Amino acid sequence: xxxxxxxxxxxxxxxxxxxxxxxxxxxxxxxxxxxxxxxxxxxxxxxxxxxxxxxxxxxxxxxxxxxxxxxxxxxxxxxxxxxxxxxxxxxxxxxxxxxxxxxxxxxxxxxxxxxxxxxxxxxxxxxxxxxxxxxxxxxxxxxxxxxxxxxxxxxxxxxxxxxxxxxxxxxxxxxxxxxxxxxxxxxxxxxxxxxxxxxxxxxxxxxxxxxxxxxxxxxxxxxxxxxxxxxxxxxxxxxxxxxxxxxxxxxxxxxxxxxxxxxxxxxxxxxxxxxxxxxxxxxxxxxxxxxxxxxxxxxxxxxxxxxxxxxxxxxxxxxxxxxxxxxxxxxxxxxxxxxxxxxxxxxxxxxxxxxxxxxxxxxxxxxxxxxxxxxxxxxxxxxxxxxxxxxxxxxxxxxxxxxxxxxxxxxxxxxxxxxxxxxxxxxxxxxxxxxxxxxxxxxxxxxxxxxxxxxxxxxxxxxxxxxxxxxxxxxxxxxxxxxxxxxxxxxxxxxxxxxxxxxxxxxxxxxxxxxxxxxx
Amino acid sequence: xxxxxxxxxxxxxxxxxxxxxxxxxxxxxxxxxxxxxxxxxxxxxxxxxxxxxxxxxxxxxxxxxxxxxxxxxxxxxxxxxxxxxxxxxxxxxxxxxxxxxxxxxxxxxxxxxxxxxxxxxxxxxxxxxxxxxxxxxxxxxxxxxxxxxxxxxxxxxxxxxxxxxxxxxxxxxxxxxxxxxxxxxxxxxxxxxxxxxxxxxxxxxxxxxxxxxxxxxxxxxxxxxxxxxxxxxxxxxxxxxxxxxxxxxxxxxxxxxxxxxxxxxxxxxxxxxxxxxxxxxxxxxxxxxxxxxxxxxxxxxxxxxxxxxxxxxxxxxxxxxxxxxxxxxxxxxxxx
Numbered sequence: 001x002x003x004x005x006x007x008x009x010x011x012x013x014x015x016x017x018x019x020x021x022x023x024x025x026x027x028x029x030x031x032x033x034x035x036x037x038x039x040x041x042x043x044x045x046x047x048x049x050x051x052x053x054x055x056x057x058x059x060x061x062x063x064x065x066x067x068x069x070x071x072x073x074x075x076x077x078x079x080x081x082x083x084x085x086x087x088x089x090x091x092x093x094x095x096x097x098x099x100x101x102x103x104x105x106x107x108x109x110x111x112x113x114x115x116x117x118x119x120x121x122x123x124x125x126x127x128x129x130x131x132x133x134x135x136x137x138x139x140x141x142x143x144x145x146x147x148x149x150x151x152x153x154x155x156x157x158x159x160x161x162x163x164x165x166x167x168x169x170x171x172x173x174x175x176x177x178x179x180x181x182x183x184x185x186x187x188x189x190x191x192x193x194x195x196x197x198x199x200x201x202x203x204x205x206x207x208x209x210x211x212x213x214x215x216x217x218x219x220x221x222x223x224x225x226x227x228x229x230x231x232x233x234x235x236x237x238x239x240x241x242x243x244x245x246x247x248x249x250x251x252x253x254x255x256x257x258x259x260x261x262x263x264x265x266x267x268x269x270x271x272x273x274x275x276x277x278x279x280x281x282x283x284x285x286x287x288x289x290x291x292x293x294x295x296x297x298x299x300x301x302x303x304x305x306x307x308x309x310x311x312x313x314x315x316x317x318x319x320x321x322x323x324x325x326x327x328x329x330x331x332x333x334x335x336x337x338x339x340x341x342x343x344x345x346x347x348x349x350x351x352x353x354x355x356x357x358x359x360x361x362x363x364x365x366x367x368x369x370x371x372x373x374x375x376x377x378x379x380x381x382x383x384x385x386x387x388x389x390x391x392x393x394x395x396x397x398x399x400x401x402x403x404x405x406x407x408x409x410x411x412x413x414x415x416x417x418x419x420x421x422x423x424x425x426x427x428x429x430x431x432x433x434x435x436x437x438x439x440x441x442x443x444x445x446x447x448x449x450x451x452x453x454x455x456x457x458x459x460x461x462x463x464x465x466x467x468x469x470x471x472x473x474x475x476x477x478x479x480x481x482x483x484x485x486x487x488x489x490x491x492x493x494x495x496x497x498x499x500x501x502x503x504x505x506x507x508x509x510x511x512x513x514x515x516x517x518x519x520x
Numbered sequence: 521x522x523x524x525x526x527x528x529x530x531x532x533x534x535x536x537x538x539x540x541x542x543x544x545x546x547x548x549x550x551x552x553x554x555x556x557x558x559x560x561x562x563x564x565x566x567x568x569x570x571x572x573x574x575x576x577x578x579x580x581x582x583x584x585x586x587x588x589x590x591x592x593x594x595x596x597x598x599x600x601x602x603x604x605x606x607x608x609x610x611x612x613x614x615x616x617x618x619x620x621x622x623x624x625x626x627x628x629x630x631x632x633x634x635x636x637x638x639x640x641x642x643x644x645x646x647x648x649x650x651x652x653x654x655x656x657x658x659x660x661x662x663x664x665x666x667x668x669x670x671x672x673x674x675x676x677x678x679x680x681x682x683x684x685x686x687x688x689x690x691x692x693x694x695x696x697x698x699x700x701x702x703x704x705x706x707x708x709x710x711x712x713x714x715x716x717x718x719x720x721x722x723x724x725x726x727x728x729x730x731x732x733x734x735x736x737x738x739x740x741x742x743x744x745x746x747x748x749x750x751x752x753x754x755x756x757x758x759x760x761x762x763x764x765x766x767x768x769x770x771x772x773x774x775x776x777x778x779x780x781x782x783x784x785x786x787x788x789x790x791x792x793x794x795x796x797x798x799x800x801x802x803x804x805x806x807x808x809x810x811x812x813x814x815x816x817x818x819x820x821x822x823x824x825x826x827x828x829x830x831x832x833x834x835x836x837x838x839x840x841x842x843x844x845x846x847x848x849x850x851x852x853x854x855x856x
Contacts, residue, residue: 318747339749348747356747359740370737371748379730386728411740 004067006031006194007052007083007163012061014047019415021047025061025220027213029163034185034195036205039215039238040445042417045198046088048215049165053085054078084156085165092148094141098134099123102155126157129191131184144510145303146177153184164188165196170204172304172471174506182208200446201474202234214238239446249453249478250446259295259460261481266330267291268434268465269315274324276310276489284310285321286490292434294463297456299480301473303509307489308469309351312438315467316348317341328434342371345433349423349440351469357423358411365393365407368426392429400425401448416443428455435459438469453479473502487511531800534846542839551831559828560821560836569706570820576708576778577816578809579715580605583770584794585801585808586722587763591657592803593726594759595739600646600661601767602791603668604639608768610675611638612775613782616693617680627696632714632772639768640761642668647760651753657760665791676784688784699777709777718769719809726805735759793819796844815840 005028014022022044029035037045050056052063054072063070065081072078078085092101099116102123109118120136127133132150140148149169156164166185170178185195185208199205205212206226213223214237221237235251245251269292276285285307292298302308313319315326320335327333328344336344348371350356359367369378369389377388393407402421404414414422420443427435437456441449456479459466470476476483477500484494485508492508495501543553564574587601612635619627646660676688699709726732737745738755746752774786797815801807822836 316747337749337751338747339751342749350747355741355743357744359737359744361740362736366733366736366740369733370744373733373737374730374749379733381730383729384733 003030003032005029005064006066008062008064009048009052010062010064012048012051013059014044014051014056015059021218022051022058023218025215025218027220028223029194029196030211031194032189032192033210034189034197034208036209036212037196037198037215038200038202038205038212038234040200040447040449041443042217042415042445043200043215044218045200045215046167047218049085049167049196049198052078053083053165079159079161082160082162083165084159084161084163086149086152086156086167086169088168088171090148090152092140092151095139097137097139098143098151099136101140101151102136102158106159123154123158126154130157130187131180145172145305146174146510149173149181157188161193163194163196165198167198168200169197170199170201174303174509175473175502176506176510178204202231202238203474206231206234216240243447243450248450249457250450252478261293261296263291263293265294267293267327268296268329269467270325270327271315272325272327274314274321274326276314276319277322284489285314286488288324288486288489288491290484290491290494292465292467294465295460296481297460297466297468297479299476299483300467300469300486301476301483301505301509302471302486304471306486308438308471308486310489311486312348312351312436312467312469316346316436318348339374342430342432343375347371347427347430347432347435349427349435349437351438351442353419353423353442358419360410360412362411363408364397364402364404364411364414364422365389367411367422368393368396368407368429370426372426372430396425396429400428401451417445417448420444421448424452424455428459431464433464435464435466436469437466439471440468441470441472441475449475473505477502477505485509530850531847534843534850537846538839538842541842542835545838546831546835549831551829556825556829556831556835559825560818560839563821563824564817570824572703572706572708574813574816574820575712577819578813579711579773579777580770580788580790581793581797581816581819582715582719582809582812583766583773584790585797585812586719586805587767587770588794588798589801589803589805589808590722590726590735590766591756591759591763592798593732593739593805594735594755595742596650596756596759597658598643598646598661598760598763599658599791599795600642600664601763601770601794602787603661603665604642604764604767605771605774605787605790606665606668606672607642608635608639608771609775609782609786610672610771611635611768612697612772613675613680613690613693616697616775617691620694620696622694622696624696624698624700627694628699628776631693631697631776632769635768635772635775636765637768639771640765642768643760643762643764644757647757650760651757657756661760672782672784676782680782682781690782692781693775697776698780699773709773711773711777714769714773716809718766719805722766723805793840796840800844800847802847 007029009027012022012025025048027048039045047056051058054074054077063072070081099120103116103119108116123136132154134147134150134154169181173181189195197205197209209226211223211225212234214221214234216238235245272289274285274288278284288311300308300311314321317333317336317338325332325334333341359370373379373384374381378385390407397404400421402425403418424440441452444452456466468476468479482494482496483500483505484491485505487509492513495505539557546556547553563570565571584601587604588598591598612631615634616631619630642664645664646657649655649660650657673688676690680690682689682691699711702708702710726735734750735755737750738752742752775782779786793815797808797811801811818836818840822833825831826833
């Protein structure tokens with residue numbers, strides 16, 4: 001049975017300055033299918049869909065909707081044609097209710113009284129039909145991210161879209177929420193919708209999509225039916241020919257065996273009953289205690305915004321805890337200034353690289369020594385040895401594959417992924433006992449992610465300790481010796497590697513303690 | 521070499537365009553453009569007197585510009601160089617008059633140092649207000665300029681007033697406090713050596729030392745600098761105090777080298793010219809002395825032009841402003 005595509009993008013090209021984001025990309029969507037758009041960071045997936053949604057203007061190429069050539073001038077235009085998009089970071093008015101957010105911007109029956117009963121009935125009907133239960137009167141700011149995403153999907157459905165684009169929808173969901181989302185997507189396509197599912201996670205597209213298009217470096221590599229292709233084909237398509245998949249950590253299959261950690265040794269990092277109050281007196285961390293031993297990778301899982309950032313900053317000494325004690329190598333380091341912590345062997349990869357880690361107006365070399373600029377061989381304490389700095393910088397640029405004109409190029413010229421590589425290069429070249437890494441692979445393509453994984457495992461072999469805070473559960477399960485789950489500033493459980501189970505972790509992530517029944 | 525050319529080219533274009541634009545005005549006012557520009561550009565180089573006049577202007581201009589660019593390196597704006605210079609001059613004069621009998625070995629260092637310390641103190645006030653209360657340093661430095669006007673008025677009309685002078689002026693400082701002369705006729709004092717040494721020192725400090733690196737990092741992104749162990753608040757305070765000291769030095773050099781007394785109004789328009797120099801140099805401490813020399817040439821040429829051709833000096837001020845404008849514009853053009 002040959003179906004006519006409902007939507008076709010032909011030979012799309014898009015450039016940002018000199019960077020070619022999309023080069024001759026074509027994409028077609030059949031009615032009633034879930035079409036996976038797969039690729040690493042920087043592959044051009046989101047750019048392509050932003051063009052379809054009218055957020056970017058294409059340089060070249062054509063868009064056909066139901067066989068008719070169209071031009072899309074903006075999101076409103078896209079919505080009117082039945083194309084809706086749920087972005088990775090949604091825009092909602094946080095002090096409005098769910099219902100108000102959903103109807104915002106569409107015509108309502110009682111314009112002057114704001115009585116929303118007819119709309120509420122319509123939305124409730126949608127909730128029921130697609131299995132998206134949401135309390136319509138709840139205020140957005142009180143809702144967890146998983147629910148806010150449902151609101152965003154309902155917003156599109158309410159406008160009667162026929163084509164729904166989801167950009168990395170699983171990023172901040174627990175495994176349970178991911179399963180529920182996939183079920184809803186099935187209902188939607190059975191109801192006649194067509195869905196584009198953007199992701200960099202191979203397993204997700206394999207489990208939910210009918211057809212899969214792989215993008216890499218702004219070109220489309222292949223489009224295949226799910227049932228016609230094996231996992232290996234997609235892996236190769238995603239990463240290209242150069243990467244050695246056999247030796248990679250990213251695609252490792254045997255993940256249960258792992259080096260032993262000596263838990264009798266003096267822990268490199270110890271947090272003891274650490275509490276942190278915000279300026280307003282709101283608790284951000286509650287009685288957090290754990291040890292990280294030499295050669296251990298200690299993972300922190302949790303839905304974003306549950307205290308991860310605060311934990312990273314307390315552990316790295318940027319923010320002193322309100323109460324509690326922090327020890328490094330058996331010595332009390334609570335309240336020591338960051339400079340002293342750095343001297344004692346700490347490196348830090350901040351989550352917010354642009355604000356917390358990067359000097360846009362300074363050169364690449366100046367960026368790479370930030371934090372070690374007082375230590376040999378870069379400095380004798382008074383003068384910076386620029387000759388050594390430039391030499392080391394050149395080495396790091398080639399080792400970490402930073403795409404730049406040279407050590408003297410201004411940092412502001414680098415792309416997001418390359419800025420992240422600078423963060424990585426800086427942190428790993430410090431060769432510190434303790435690494436605090438917060439979302440270290442954000443914005444990296446797959447070979448670079450794999451490189452970071454190799455580096456983290458190297459630290460393990462060198463008996464160094466790593467605190468790995470990540471929103472990517474697969475990453476944590478791949479690398480960690482133990483995973484602690486944080487929920488509203490509290491560690492709800494610490495699981496050893498043998499007991500890793502994404503549903504168990506998912507329950508803890510949504511605040512359900514492990515003492516409660518173990519079956520979903 | 522090619523890279524250097526690419527950096528200097530926009531400047532040359534900016535200067536050429538600025539001169540061309542002002543040339544139209546000068547011509548429209550009925551003056552001889554060629555002669556006007558000849559006077560502006562060549563007065564400094566035609567006679568020894570012209571050249572020394574230029575060097576004398578160069579000293580305070582360089583120091584004032586550095587008083588602006590050093591805090592700018594750390595991301596802070598010091599618009600208080602004028603007040604810091606005045607206060608430096610007052611302190612230098614006060615020491616020079618009070619201890620007028622001391623020999624040069626003692627008095628000269630005391631006079632110079634008094635100016636530096638007083639200027640640094642005048643920079644410490646906004647720095648402390650910023651550190652302690654987060655008050656915007658632009659506001660506080662500007663306001664302290666006005667305070668310094670009142671203080672100099674008080675001192676110049678007070679007990680030290682020189683009653684024979686028609687303008688608020690103090691009596692001369694002791695001979696031991698005079699900066700030794702390098703050349704007697706036309707007079708060039710040794711402050712030029714101090715200025716060159718200080719400018720080199722500042723350049724070496726900001727580009728080679730660990731502290732200078734921290735200053736640059738703070739200016740580039742204070743939050744990231746803080747996360748990676750730099751005490752940002754201390755860098756802000758330090759840069760503003762250092763700037764005050766630089767401007768204060770300009771004040772004591774004017775007193776000890778040029779006037780040998782305190783004169784109300786001796787700060788001239790060095791602050792504004794210092795800002796223009798700092799901005800044309802794009803905050804680059806190495807470029808500051810060179811730009812300052814260029815502006816000094818224009819300033820000396822401007823006075824000569826007014827004397828000989830009756831063209832108002834403001835024309836040159838317009839040239840300076842336009843050069844700045846076009847340099848800034850070239851940034852925008854290049855970013856496209």
